[in-house]
Amino acid sequence: MTVVGFSPIYPHAHCTEDFQICQVTTGESEINAASTISSLYHSTLFDLTKTYFIIAGIAGINPYQGTTGTAAFARYAVQVALQYEIDAREIPSNWTTGYFAFGEFAPLEYPTTIYGTEVFELNVNLRDRAIALAANVTLNDSSTAQAYRAMYDYAPANQPPTIIAGDSACSDVYYSGALLSEAFGNFTYLITNGTGVYAMTAQV
Numbered sequence: 001m002t003v004v005g006f007s008p009i010y011p012h013a014h015c016t017e018d019f020q021i022c023q024v025t026t027g028e029s030e031i032n033a034a035s036t037i038s039s040l041y042h043s044t045l046f047d048l049t050k051t052y053f054i055i056a057g058i059a060g061i062n063p064y065q066g067t068t069g070t071a072a073f074a075r076y077a078v079q080v081a082l083q084y085e086i087d088a089r090e091i092p093s094n095w096t097t098g099y100f101a102f103g104e105f106a107p108l109e110y111p112t113t114i115y116g117t118e119v120f121e122l123n124v125n126l127r128d129r130a131i132a133l134a135a136n137v138t139l140n141d142s143s144t145a146q147a148y149r150a151m152y153d154y155a156p157a158n159q160p161p162t163i164i165a166g167d168s169a170c171s172d173v174y175y176s177g178a179l180l181s182e183a184f185g186n187f188t189y190l191i192t193n194g195t196g197v198y199a200m201t202a203q204v
Helices: 030-042 124-134 143-150 178-191
Strands: 011-013 021-025 069-075 078-079 117-120 163-165 167-170 198-202
Touching: 021 078, 069 124, 078 178, 124 163, 167 178, 178 198
Parallel strands: 069 163, 078 167, 167 198
Antiparallel strands: 011 021, 078 117
16 A cells, blocks of 8 residues: 655555555655654554554664674664764864763763653563564574674674664664774663663664
8 A cells, every 4th residue: 555655665555455464664764764654653544543563674783792684672772873973083082982972071971961862662571572482483594694704703793693682773874883883882871871782773
């Protein structure tokens, strides 16, 4: 079914014949996700009064938490881009990152300006139930993924994929590198009061 307001690349909802299960692809970027889900909510084609949503997507993986092909289930989705940023080539010599929280003046300080959308906490009981159901699933693997893993000399980065619990650092920017990963891992930990563990990167 075509739904007005969905991403122009993914304009359709695909449903089973009895409409018990539907699938929607939002496409990349927070704007597409917001407009697509808002359009779904306001559409008269669906009755959402008794509905469960399962949100799935591709993601990068923190090599200290998982490996290529890992399926990770999040408790928190953290908007790591909701920070100040100074170009890393111009940061003070004693900083390891150019990112620091709103209202503050250095990395690792808790923000004093809060927008309220920095962290979304998901249903932990439902997440744990999903992990339990998926625990015995054999994940697909490939020779390409295995060759990529072999470049790491530590676990779990060089191990076969598994099912894990781990939180998602969200940004529209595709980033890579140990220093950025460390910075966003620190922010995930900071903004969740020490309970979040950065495992994935995603556009949520």
